[in-house]
Amino acid sequence: MKLLQRLEAAHLNGLSVALGVAATHIVVGGLFGETAGLAAVGGAVCASLTDVPNPPQRVLPRVLPAAFAAAVVTALVGVTDGSLALTLAVVAVVSFLSLMTLAWGLRAGPLSFSPVLAMVFAMAWDRTTGATSPWAHALWVGLGGCVYAGWARAAAVVLRHRLRELALAAALRATAVRVRSRAQRIALAVGADEARIRASIADDVMLADALQAARDQVFAARRSPRSRKQTDLVLGLIELRDLLLASRLDTELLGQDFPARQWRAALADTLRHLADVLAALADAVAYGAPLPEVSAEAWRAQLAARLADICAPDGDSRTHLVSALASRLGHMLDDVGAMVARQALRDDIDSPWTPEKLAPFVSPEGWPLAALKPHLTLQSSVMRHALRSALALSLAYWLGAALPWAAHPFWLMLSVAVVLRGNLEQTIARRNNRIIGTVQGCLLVLLLAHVHWVPLLSLCFIAAVGVAHAYVNRRYRVAATAATLMALLQPLMLAPGSDPFIGERLADTVIGAGLAWLFSFVLPSWERAAVPRLATQLRGALARHAANMLRWMPSPEEQLAQRLSRQQAYTALAALAAAAQRTRVEPESVRLPDAQIEGALSHGYRLMALLGAVQHQVQRRNARLDAAKAETALPLARKACVDVLNGEPMTGTDPAEIPDGDAGAWPEHLGQQDLTPWLLRRLRLCRHEAREFVAALDRLPAPRPPSPR
Incomplete structure (x- = not known):
């Protein structure tokens, strides 16, 4: 019990996934036979990708779409089996549509990979059991996904208190x-x-x-x-x-x-x-x-x-x-x-x-189709990544089929799918960790190849499912090791003592990782192109936050608006900071300059700090402030900051305070009862930082026209 208490949320989630996949195999296999059970495991694994630590009410809306997509993709792969041209068309269409789901944001990340994994499992099916029609296979996959969805919902209910504590x-x-x-x-x-x-x-x-x-x-x-x-x-x-x-x-x-x-x-x-x-x-x-x-x-x-x-x-x-x-x-x-x-x-x-007041602070949920509309253009990074992935996976499958070891062309396709990310930084990190993890997994399989007891191999497979799920977003090298075990243990489970295809797996991984890296430069989405959008979002978020924060004795409704605008401003700043981090590995010709991006971030965070300091002083130290002066100064500062952040001529500034020559000086504090001079100083600094922040954003380089290839 103490060991379970020490498990983190990701570990508990991985353990739940492993048990859920095993339970799906037992239930479906026990009711409909081993062939149905093995197919159901594929559906359960695909559905489990979207089963991350979440409140119970969020589980089914995430897991069931993955189960449905896995069943549809399985049917498509089955009916096109035997035709390379049709299979390549399925690979391209499924890859493109899967990656377009990223229009819904980070929560769609697991869902975007589920159909691709289902495609790999379906392609491998004839090489494992192959004893059923494509439609029956799709039915068992869908059933496995639905059974797992029920498990995931029940597990979320059981673990809800513990997940909140963690x-x-x-x-x-x-x-x-x-x-x-x-x-x-x-x-x-x-x-x-x-x-x-x-x-x-x-x-x-x-x-x-x-x-x-x-x-x-x-x-x-x-x-x-x-x-x-x-x-x-x-x-x-x-x-x-x-x-x-x-x-x-x-x-x-x-x-x-x-x-x-x-x-x-x-x-x-x-x-x-x-x-x-x-x-x-x-x-x-x-x-x-x-x-x-x-x-x-x-x-x-x-x-x-x-x-x-x-x-x-x-x-x-x-x-x-x-x-x-x-x-x-x-x-x-x-x-x-x-x-x-x-x-x-x-x-x-x-x-x-x-709950109604807290709801706006929770991450958005659902799959509204309206979110796709802004990305139906080649200027969208989501659209470009979807097209890039469709081309890369199609080429990988074709190349895998043409190689001398063409028994598993989908392995090469899978390597490309897991390595190729939406930006170069993540692709390089995935490339390196994928290769190292595959080598580690192959070494473990060399040891397990001497095991001929199928129950032990099955237990190792289930454990690998849980480990891969727990570490995919934490330490991908560990997840890649577990994924290699999953791929190479399947033939050993069906035929103990057979060749685990280690050499082929290593070759496919290296070639696939190289292909994914090369395709990062096809229809690239450099961070420079996102700067105007991020800058506009950030200026708008800070303008709303300044309008909410620079108020005297806000009402409960205004305090709620302050919290919401603060969260939005932090999110916008984090988005620009993430772009600054990712651009560091991009080609120097398109890289965002360090000095300019750090200047913009520095002024943005400093403005956030000043706005917070003003409101804390208003709420915590109002008894030591001159109410008349504060009520006069706050609206002037609010109007000035909002104007400059919205790109309008600054108004609302007290002429006596131009040009803020004393903004860096500090008033007396020790032994002073009246702290109004500190409030006025912070308001002057708010105006100063708003101007500096806008100027820093304007100094960021403009995006170049996107390359057509």
Whole structure:
């Protein structure tokens, strides 16, 4: 039981898939015979690709389309068997239509591969059992997919509580990692490469993914005392991320002299302690460990005492800046303390967060046909990838049929399918891991070739199914090793002691990986082409976020709009950051320049941090603000920021504040009751960063006309 408790969500999902495939084989084989059982296994494996950790209500809408597609493709392959021309046509059409499903986004990734895998299984059918008609074969495949769908739905119900706990724990650990990373940067304990904005953004993207996974699991849960606690914890982590982002502001103004290094060390050590508490809270959520002991007041006192012991020159104005930074850190300490206290409460607390309010923050679901329309053009990266894949897989099958070892041409096609991705970065990574994983899998098969006991080989096959599923998006090299076992164990299960075709498998993998890499340059979709679209989306998202955040005492409805626009802005920033990461392996002639892309990202994240800092000050420190001045300044700043982000002439700016010459100075903070000067400074900086951000986007290179080949 303790071993099961230590399994991560991906491991539990892989174990569930392996058991589901085995159960499908047992049920269908027991009712309709071994031939039907083997065919049903193919349908179950194809359907299982879309069975990822999800709330129960999301399982069937994802798994059943994959089962249906597998049955249809199986029938098409069966009726065209024996004709190379017709088979090539089926390969091209199925590949194209499968990859066009990526128009629905990342959630369609598993679905896009399911028909291709079904095509491979159907082509291999006559070489394994071959004792049924194409229509009967398709029927058994469809039945296997449906049986597996029922298993997947039942497993999701059984595992729902555990998956929510693991998603929460993963989000807590990702936040702890981000807090430690921020502490390292404050303490100047990172190298030059790690100090760059791109490395920091990579951490932010990992945290955003973990938070979204937690939202999808927790916000979709039925309302109960347990789910309300979990919802409060997720919402607390989201607020903590905003505070952490705001903690970037002004730290560079501390400098690097001796007092500055001592101040930095004190702030960084407090952040590390906070990260330790988050990690302990993750263990409490995931494994039932005791809750950590937390006292925000004690933390504050320790930090204040340490800062007071630092000797700074008389009249050093940085003491006011240090006081402001310590105050921001105090808000983070309060929030973490509140999270721990909320988990310790046994009484149920009414929450204003109804399922209707939480629904907009959950990842979109469904397959609306309207999503395909924008991609019915050669300018679309989805369309170009679908055409590229159709050409590559068709050529791979034809070449496989023409090679001297033409017994398994679909192996070459499968190698191309799993390696060729929508961008060059992922294709290169898949190419290398596919080759290494195949070699590792072949070595394992050499050992298993001496095993003649079919039940043991079957057990290894089922285990390989689960491992491949668990690691396909985490460590593809492990998944490729397991996939090789799956492919080469099938003939051994049918004929123990036979030739496992290891040499052919290795050759097909190397040739297929090379073909996939070469086809990355056919109808390429370089990141430069996506920049105008990403820039427009990002400017619009930040304009909406600025319009929502720069408000005095927002109502509950306005606070909900703030959270939603914040999520959209983070998503848009992450999309540009991902493009910046992918472009690094592209040919130099089309690569996005590092300096310009990092400049745009830096100003974008800084603007997000400032908007968050303004709203935190309005909501947490309103008693220390001059309401009349704040209510006058906020609409002016809001109008100015929205105008510049929308590409309009800046209006709404207080003439007395042009040209923001003092935007980099900081007001007094230590011992000051009125913090309005800090609010006004942040509003000036918001306008400044909005202008700089738009200018940085304008400096990005324009896309070149797409190459026709």
